[in-house]
Amino acid sequence: MQISQGDRPAESSGINNELQSEQFFLENYNPSDFEHPSVTVDILVFTVTDGKLCVLLLKRREHPFKGKWAIPGGFIGMDESADDAAIRRIREEAGVENAHLEQLYTFSAVNRDPRTRVISIAFLAAVPFQKLHFHAGIDAEEASIFAINGIQGERASVNPERAMFPDDCLWTLTGLNGELVPASELAFDHDIIIQTAVRRMRGKLNYTDIAFGFLEDPDAFTLTELRVIHEAILGHHLDVPNFRRTILREYLSKGRIIERGLEKGVVGRPAMLYSLQSSSEQG
Amino acid sequence: MQISQGDRPAESSGINNELQSEQFFLENYNPSDFEHPSVTVDILVFTVTDGKLCVLLLKRREHPFKGKWAIPGGFIGMDESADDAAIRRIREEAGVENAHLEQLYTFSAVNRDPRTRVISIAFLAAVPFQKLHFHAGIDAEEASIFAINGIQGERASVNPERAMFPDDCLWTLTGLNGELVPASELAFDHDIIIQTAVRRMRGKLNYTDIAFGFLEDPDAFTLTELRVIHEAILGHHLDVPNFRRTILREYLSKGRIIERGLEKGVVGRPAMLYSLQSSSEQG
DNA sequence: AGAATAGTGTCTTTCAGACAATATATG
C-alpha cells in the first residue's frame, strides 16, 4: 500500500491543529521524569616532544583514585555541546585555543566510576609541545605530560570496553622527571581510553591531517619535523626517502602543502620549509 | 622536582585512614547536585536485500516530528551500558539477537532535540535481511526498511555535526512500497546520522568484518553473496575476479574463512561455499 | 676537509584495476 502525501497529518489535516498539539506536547513534557546518568568529556591532550608521543595527565587530589594520574575531563554544561565542552576544557587545562580535536569513543560501562553512573565522551587533541602550558589548570591540580611506551597494534578494536587481548594494557608511561607509571595504575578506565586513542591515531594517520596538528608552525615546517611526529605516533622508525615520497605525492602534488623556501642558519644542509594550506585556499 | 613514591598517600600515610576517607567521600557524594542531559542510544539497523543497502526506520506517532521517519532509539537504563541498551533495543525493535554491533558517534548538539537536552550515542548494526522482523516493535509504531540512494563519499568527516559539504544530505530513501523520502524530511538530525554511518561503513569495509554480518548464513556463503553486500554498501559495482582475489588473499589464505564444498541444485556453475571462522578457531 | 643534515635514484615486491578466457552446472 502506498503512503501518499495526503497521509502526512501536518500537511493534510490542518496546520493550526498540528501546531497547537505540538505546543501542548512541548509544554507538558517533563525531562526530569527519568533518572539520568552524568555525562562528562575526557580530553586526551597528546603532544610530541623529543621524538616521543606524550599525553597530559592530572594527579587526582580527591577520591576516588586519589593520588592516581587521570585524563583531564569535566561535566558537559546544559548549554554546550560535547565539542564545546572539550574545547573549553583544553583551554582551561592546557592553555590551548585552536587544537586539532576529534571525538574518540564514548565509554559507558556501568561501574567505570565508583561514585555514580558516568558516561564519558572521550576526545583526542593534537597540541604542539610549544603551545602546551600544562600548569594552567584552574583546579591547580598537579599536571604533567607522560611519554607513552609500548602500546601495540595499529588499529583500535571495535569495542574497546570489551575486547581485551592478552597483552593489552601492559604498557607504561614515563613522566618528565623519569617517574614510571604502569598503565594499570591510572585512575578509572583511563588505561583503556589512552590505548584506544593511540591505536586510533595510528590507524588514521595516513588518511587524516592529524599529524599536522602537532607542528609548532604549520606555516613553516620541514619534512623531518613531520616525519618525527609520524614516528612518535607509530612507535617505530620510518624510511626517510620513502616518507618524503609519500608525503610529497599525497600533499605537495595535490596542493595541500606548498613550498615556502629554505631554512636559514642551521647545521647541515638547510631543509625546504612547507606550509599547510587550509582547505579553503587549496588550488 | 621528583615525585617520589612516598608522595602517594595511599601507600605512605596509612591505608586505614585512606579507606575511611574514601568511604566517607563515597557516602556523601550526591550525583543529583548537577543537572544532567538525557542520554539515549540510536540504533542504525542496516540490512542488504535485493542488492541494496537499507536501514530500519520508525514512523513517529508523537511530537516532535510526528509522522516523520526516525531511527529507532531509547533511553539508557541506569544499570546497563550503552552497548547493552543497543542490544536490547535491537531485540525489541528488530527481533534480532546477535547482530554485528559497533559504536558510531555521539551526537550532542544542544538543540538537536526540541524538547530537552538529549545526547545520543549512535550505534551501527549489520543484520541479515532474513533475520529482520521489523514489525516486532513493542511500541507498535509503523516500521519499515528503506533503501538508501545517493550518499556520496567514502569516509565519514571528522566532525559530522559541523562539517557539512555542499552536496551533503541531498540523498533520498526509498521504502518497500516505493515511497520516496528525502533525507531532509527525516526526524531530528537523523539525516546526518545515517549519512555518517554509511560513510563509516564504507571506510571500514576493507579492514573489518562488518560485511559478514549481513550474510544469511556465515557458515555457508558464496563469494557472490559477499560481493553483492560490498557493492550495496559502497554503492557501486566491483570487478568480480578482483574481488575474489582480494577476499581469498585476505581471508582464505589467512584461515579466516574456510571452504565448505560446492553449492547444490543451482542454475549455472555451482559456487564454492565458505564458512567464516570465529576468531578463536582460526589456524 | 669533515661532520651533519637534506634530498635523489633505483630496484623489487605487492597489489589494484581492467578485461579476456575457461569451467561447470541446468534445461
Add this chain to the structure above:
DNA sequence: CATATATTGTCTGAAAGACACTATTCT
C-alpha cells in the same frame, strides 16, 4: 547445444619497502 553462473589467468600501472647514492650547509 544454449544459457547462466563461477572461476582462472594475464597485463598494466600505482605504490610501498629497502637501500645506495648525491647535495648543501657549517665549522
